[in-house]
Amino acid sequence: MIAASQPIQRRRDAKLLVIRRNGALAHWPRSALVELLQPGDLLVANDAATLPASLAGFHVGTGRSIEVRLAGRRSLDPTDVGAFLAVIFGAGDFRTRTEDRPAPPEIVPGDRLQLGPLNAIVETLENHPRLARIRFEGSAAHIWSGLARHGKPIQYAHVPQPLALWDVWAPIAGPVVAFEPPSAGFALSWEMMRAMAAKGIELATLTHAAGISSTGDPLLDARLPFDEPYRIPMYTANAIAKAKQRRSQVIAMGTTVVRALEDAAQTDGRVKTGPGIATRKIGPTTLLRVVDALVSGTHERGTSHYELLRAFAPSTTLDRMEKQLDSHGYTTHEFGDSILIEKATVRPAGRPSPTAQ
Amino acid sequence: MKLGQHTPGSVQSLAGRHVAITGGTAGLGLALVREFLDRGADVAFVARKPDGVVRVAQELPRAHGIIGDVSNKDDIHRIALQLLGALGRIDVLINNASDLGPTPLALLADTECEDFQRALMTNVLGPFRLTKALLGSLAASARETAGAVVLNISSDAALTPYARWGAYGASKAALHHLTRIWEQELTGTGIHFLSLDPGDMDTAMHAAAIPDADRSSLKRPEVAARELADAIGAVLPALHTEQPAKHPRESKGVWSV
Numbered sequence: 001m002i003a004a005s006q007p008i009q010r011r012r013d014a015k016l017l018v019i020r021r022n023g024a025l026a027h028w029p030r031s032a033l034v035e036l037l038q039p040g041d042l043l044v045a046n047d048a049a050t051l052p053a054s055l056a057g058f059h060v061g062t063g064r065s066i067e068v069r070l071a072g073r074r075s076l077d078p079t080d081v082g083a084f085l086a087v088i089f090g091a092g093d094f095r096t097r098t099e100d101r102p103a104p105p106e107i108v109p110g111d112r113l114q115l116g117p118l119n120a121i122v123e124t125l126e127n128h129p130r131l132a133r134i135r136f137e138g139s140a141a142h143i144w145s146g147l148a149r150h151g152k153p154i155q156y157a158h159v160p161q162p163l164a165l166w167d168v169w170a171p172i173a174g175p176v177v178a179f180e181p182p183s184a185g186f187a188l189s190w191e192m193m194r195a196m197a198a199k200g201i202e203l204a205t206l207t208h209a210a211g212i213s214s215t216g217d218p219l220l221d222a223r224l225p226f227d228e229p230y231r232i233p234m235y236t237a238n239a240i241a242k243a244k245q246r247r248s249q250v251i252a253m254g255t256t257v258v259r260a261l262e263d264a265a266q267t268d269g270r271v272k273t274g275p276g277i278a279t280r281k282i283g284p285t286t287l288l289r290v291v292d293a294l295v296s297g298t299h300e301r302g303t304s305h306y307e308l309l310r311a312f313a314p315s316t317t318l319d320r321m322e323k324q325l326d327s328h329g330y331t332t333h334e335f336g337d338s339i340l341i342e343k344a345t346v347r348p349a350g351r352p353s354p355t356a357q
Numbered sequence: 358m359k360l361g362q363h364t365p366g367s368v369q370s371l372a373g374r375h376v377a378i379t380g381g382t383a384g385l386g387l388a389l390v391r392e393f394l395d396r397g398a399d400v401a402f403v404a405r406k407p408d409g410v411v412r413v414a415q416e417l418p419r420a421h422g423i424i425g426d427v428s429n430k431d432d433i434h435r436i437a438l439q440l441l442g443a444l445g446r447i448d449v450l451i452n453n454a455s456d457l458g459p460t461p462l463a464l465l466a467d468t469e470c471e472d473f474q475r476a477l478m479t480n481v482l483g484p485f486r487l488t489k490a491l492l493g494s495l496a497a498s499a500r501e502t503a504g505a506v507v508l509n510i511s512s513d514a515a516l517t518p519y520a521r522w523g524a525y526g527a528s529k530a531a532l533h534h535l536t537r538i539w540e541q542e543l544t545g546t547g548i549h550f551l552s553l554d555p556g557d558m559d560t561a562m563h564a565a566a567i568p569d570a571d572r573s574s575l576k577r578p579e580v581a582a583r584e585l586a587d588a589i590g591a592v593l594p595a596l597h598t599e600q601p602a603k604h605p606r607e608s609k610g611v612w613s614v
Contacts, residue, residue: 175446205497
């Protein structure tokens with residue numbers, strides 16, 4: 001697929017490929033999403049705003065330039081911003097493809113990193129020379145101010161112009177906890193939310209700290225997504241329970257929503273309220289207990305996002321999806337076109353769905 | 358809308374509410390920071406001058422001080438990021454930072470367009486941009502706690518055409534109208550938009566506009582702040598028992614990669 005290279009959240013001509021539960025495919029304009037939903041349906045979106053998680057600086061021991069990309073955190077607590085998981089790159093920036101980036105100098109625990117106004121210490125390496133737990137010095141206020149002044153949104157070479165925070169905050173963005181934008185939410189305009197409300201489609205949110213999508217290193221990429229903290233508000237858990245009760249569809253806006261809801265899922269399709277950490281990877285063997293359909297970007301084979309789609313549909317359907325995306329000029333990545341995929345009536349592994357829909 | 362008289366002895370607690378105030382180091386803004394702290398709210402304030410922010414933050418250690426200029430587009434998301442970092446979520450946004458336009462006040466025909474532009478950036482575009490950047494958080498607060506408020510500080514100059522108040526009056530008129538359209542468009546979201554005139558107050562800004570005013574005839578900013586806090590309290594329902602304010606620390610052992 002072609003990469004979407006302009007940072008426009010709601011392109012007027014954005015496309016939507018609809019993959020029905022019976023495997024049927026149909027092309028729609030993404031602006032027609034509300035028409036495709038039924039009164040009573042519940043759309044759940046991730047309201048995480050995106051951190052300026054790319055920090056340029058240098059490795060104090062060698063004086064060499066590095067870029068630190070924050071990639072994980074143990075909680076969503078805004079006062080708990082000392083410790084991060086981070087991927088460390090050598091000199092350069094997003095203009096070089098991640099797979100072509102030079103390695104950083106050798107990093108060992110105790111090393112100091114100078115990142116603009118922020119100082120960090122490497123605490124541990126996480127079984128890879130470029131993946132470290134780091135700790136910022138100073139108070140939470142100092143760290144937030146340093147991130148605000150010095151951090152840039154993480155971005156990749158397919159978007160040539162430098163991104164600003166407003167490019168990566170969706171219209172519903174709230175708590176600043178994501179490392180990369182939960183970009184499915186880019187499609188949600190306030191106009192669309194009004195139209196949904198008028199049609200009796202409910203909107204609820206959760207907060208999930210979406211992690212990084214790529215490191216350029218095959219060994220690290222195979223470990224994605226890292227553990228991601230999330231929080232499900234009580235009203236959202238209640239809205240899901242009610243939707244299940246009336247047999248309405250629960251539609252996840254984005255893969256991060258699937259990950260949070262299925263992590264919090266109980267056997268009866270209800271979800272636990274409150275904070276959690278999503279640790280499981282979702283793939284072909286995952287039994288989806290909560291989510292009936294997913295609105296997402298277009299994803300390419302081999303990514304963790306594509307693997308997640310395999311929980312929704314068998315590979316024969318996904319093969320057909322890929323062909324349609326390619327032949328109809330769909331664009332990919334965070335500013336690209338979208339899909340709406342319903343959970344197949346016959347499960348990929350041949351098991352029946354857990355709940356009758 | 359003019360504010361009613363405050364009746365003493367009826368102070369409503371705003372404990373658990375997360376309040377962001379721009380222009381928080383002087384005049385009405387500083388009085389609002391104090392008033393909301395007194396009512397138990399979590400407060401973050403924004404101001405342009407680092408020394409002013411440091412001074413107020415030292416005097417009021419429970420308040421979070423943020424340095425930023427709401428008239429500067431590039432500062433808006435930096436401010437929003439730090440407000441959300443300090444407070445976690447925003448329930449109440451008070452766009453109080455304001456610019457008089459030319460000082461001393463001037464006839465429109467004598468007004469430099471740069472002075473008018475600065476007033477529009479500070480009094481109209483700044484509040485628009487900051488509201489937009491924080492709208493997701495305000496909407497989430499409204500869904501979770503059944504209410505959120507944006508208060509835009511207005512003026513009688515927004516409604517009455519006073520000679521020599523052209524830049525300020527036109528910008529405040531625009532802000533007043535903007536507030537009403539926000540309210541109209543976001544009906545049903547639980548976010549309330551208020552445009553309130555605090556009255557003529559004894560502040561440095563008033564002195565810059567009317568240096569020879571009889572100060573004893575002016576309202577004290579603390580009185581206006583109390584009235585504004587009452588007006589905000591009146592549209593916010595009581596907080597639910599389940600407060601989304603705290604993120605309980607997860608057990609540190611389970612976070613792995």
